[in-house]
Amino acid sequence: DTGVSQNPRHKITKRGQNVTFRCDPISEHNRLYWYRQTLGQGPEFLTYFQNEAQLEKSRLLSDRFSAERPKGSFSTLEIQRTEQGDSAMYLCASSYGTPAEQYFGPGTRLTVT
Amino acid sequence: TQLLEQSPQFLSIQEGENLTVYCNSSSVFSSLQWYRQEPGEGPVLLVTVVTGGEVKKLKRLTFQFGDARKDSSLHITAAQPGDTGLYLCAGVGRVGSNYKLTFGKGTLLTVNP
Numbered sequence: 001d002t003g004v005s006q007n008p009r010h011k012i013t014k015r016g017q018n019v020t021f022r023c024d025p026i027s028e029h030n031r032l033y034w035y036r037q038t039l040g041q042g043p044e045f046l047t048y049f050q051n052e053a054q055l056e057k058s059r060l061l062s063d064r065f066s067a068e069r070p071k072g073s074f075s076t077l078e079i080q081r082t083e084q085g086d087s088a089m090y091l092c093a094s095s096y097g098t099p100a101e102q103y104f105g106p107g108t109r110l111t112v113t
Numbered sequence: 114t115q116l117l118e119q120s121p122q123f124l125s126i127q128e129g130e131n132l133t134v135y136c137n138s139s140s141v142f143s144s145l146q147w148y149r150q151e152p153g154e155g156p157v158l159l160v161t162v163v164t165g166g167e168v169k170k171l172k173r174l175t176f177q178f179g180d181a182r183k184d185s186s187l188h189i190t191a192a193q194p195g196d197t198g199l200y201l202c203a204g205v206g207r208v209g210s211n212y213k214l215t216f217g218k219g220t221l222l223t224v225n226p
Contacts, residue, residue: 004155031211042117042201042216043156056211091155100144100205100212104155 002026004105006092012111013082020078021108025094032075033102034067035091036060043091049075082112116140117204117217125223129191134220136202137184143205145185146214147176150199161205192224 005024013019025032030051035043046065048056051072061067064082069075079086089109093102118137126132136145144163148156160169162178162185169176173196175188189196199221203214 040218042203042218043214044216045213048211048213050210056208056213093155095212100146100161100214101158102214104157106154109153 006105023092029094029096031095033093037089119217133188146203148201
């Protein structure tokens with residue numbers, strides 16, 4: 001069990017560019033979550049997948065954000081036309097069985113210049 | 114909107130001291146979790162408390178859930194430098210098949226040798 005992995009760990013991009021992050025959950029975990037964490041704040045829920053179905057999206061997830069989990073395994077989070085306010089740590093978590101016990105990845109830190 | 118307030122926001126102590134951090138909510142959660150997050154990493158689950166009045170111990174850490182299931186505390190005995198990190202509480206609420214976590218802003222603990 002290698003835990004939840006996220007790539008890249010760090011991303012620096014210029015405003016207006018598109019970025020895509022990847023999350024590989026723990027094997028056989030059917031639930032996958034994306035969170036955003038800014039400095040001085042706790043993680044904020046963005047979206048949730050059960051298998052390949054995206055079941056819930058936060059109103060924080062603007063039209064510029066899209067997430068997929070095409071085969072119910074890994075997931076991608078894409079941000080189009082990035083803005084400086086998108087700078088944050090993007091965390092992925094997965095769970096199975098006891099759904100409240102979520103296992104977090106190390107996150108992708110995005111800096112938009 | 115369910116909000117979790119954590120206090121203090123920052124805490125700097127010397128090795129060997131005891132400390133207590135608090136997590137308060139205006140709403141009732143089905144359970145409450147405590148996480149520790151180190152810089153550049155994702156949160157790691159420490160404990161889940163479910164029953165009002167419940168007390169759980171994890172080595173030098175003692176977690177208590179309030180009788181009304183709206184508040185919780187974390188007490189650390191004889192703190193060590195390895196305890197340094199961001200301590201987050203998260204309320205667990207069920208929405209359909211999803212168990213949504215609502216995080217507080219955290220308490221940033223520094224234990225000086």
